[in-house]
Amino acid sequence: MKRFIPRLFLHIALLIAGVIWIYPFIWMISASLKKNFELINSGLSLIPKEAQWSNYIRAWEEANFSGYFFNTVIITVFTVLIVLIMCALTGYALARVQFPGRKLFIVLITATMFIPKGYTIIPIYMIIKNLGLLNTLGGVILAESSGAHVLFILLFMAYFSKLPKELEESAVMDGAGFLRTFWSIMLPLSKPIIATVAIMQFIWTWNSFFIPLVFTLNKPELRTLAVGMYSFVGEHSVDWVGMAAGATISLLPVIIIFIIFQRFFIEGVSGSVKG
Template sequence: MSGRRSLTGLLHLLLLVLGAVWIYPFIWMLFSSLKTNTEYINAGFKLLPEAAQWDNYARAWKVGHFSTYFANSVIITCTTVVIVIVMCALTGYALGRVAFPGRKLFVLAITATMFIPKGYTIIPIYQIIKSLGLLNTLPGIILAESSGAHVLFILLYMTYFHNLPKELEEAAEMDGCGFIRTFVRVMLPLAKPIIATTAIMQFIWTWNSFFVPLIFSINKPDLRTLAVGMYSFVGEHTVDWSGMAAGASISLIPVIVVFIVFQRFFIEGISGSVKG
């Protein structure tokens, strides 16, 4: 018994050490955002600054235009999340509840798109956005970000809806609900864990997205997101490292808050889909 306790204690100690190593870069970035550029370069692995430089955050917010980039990121990310949730929920509902010819082939086809790197699809996406007259606009970036199959989310919805009792649809039909009305009033409210999972993951991916916002805002810096806005700290001959660390700290706050608020639903959504 004592040997098992010792082994458990060693395992916990090992996990704590690994956790500290894992989180150290994040803590180092937070403390680095409070240093001067000279101290940042010469500090090495030293965490605590000699004197906290809170002006770094003011410089990132105002001089670095992070107030504009933050607003762009919020608009692009939240709108993209809503679009992806609606598209994937409808697709997953159709695949999970309707037995139509070629259903399995369609699932295999969209699953195969998971292996296509996003960089290979940027040219057709760019051409489509251009043909719609949405280049250098926020709607264009939103449409580009929300494009794609989003196979993981579709499969999560498909599995979840497939495992719901058929009696729910039959009861809704008896009450006069059609296909869409049944989906909106009965099925979708039951899929809150999957909605939360989709919202969290898509929020993180879109918020941290760099390639697509860079391509579609390259000719209009006012449309940059926070990830792309890091360029504002890079000059021709110098780099504002402490300002960049402050900007990175600002950009991480919404991601952390969203995950903390919705983590319970996120875990329920993943575990429910795995069980299904």
């Protein structure tokens, strides 16, 4: 009984904190089903007088969120694939190959975590421009996938370093080279880390605002969902309910993906740090 009461209060406190934490998202969904004047006058009320599903139709069609959604999917999928390949290869090399300056290299790439992304946007912009990929989806993909992605490299490195060396030795005896061993043996064993990195990079790329804004300034039709929120901001007014509908459309895929794959995410993080 003495333990039950403290746990009960703890659970109640956590439930209250959870409600407070999730309230803004619920309020956003509620706002997306209201009219502008009702939203302004309703305060913190969540229940709309009459659900305005037309807000979603307006956001999807008139604000071109259908096109922005397609752009976001293309950019996110290819960015995730590029980041996965780069980070997995780098993490595998750092974990399994002993070369001069390895520890120094790890320290240097880890130090790049503390460099704000805004400081690197100018060289990235110049590289994309010189490649002739400015105002293209390919340019946005390269810009999004650029950088060291140190956290992901360290996750792969920690996971690969714990795998037994006998796996590589048997692969070498069978005639497999470095890349074949990585692709056929090591990479399939790292599915939890692959899922973790894919989910995290998916969320970051899907919600990215700064890079898609900079690299699609002259082509608004290439905007992503996050940048597309500008469609609801007029010269003298803001379509708040349309913006709420657009934000709901943008966030729902992220929430669904995370709910479906959260088990793999937790397994990947715990598997890379335990031991």
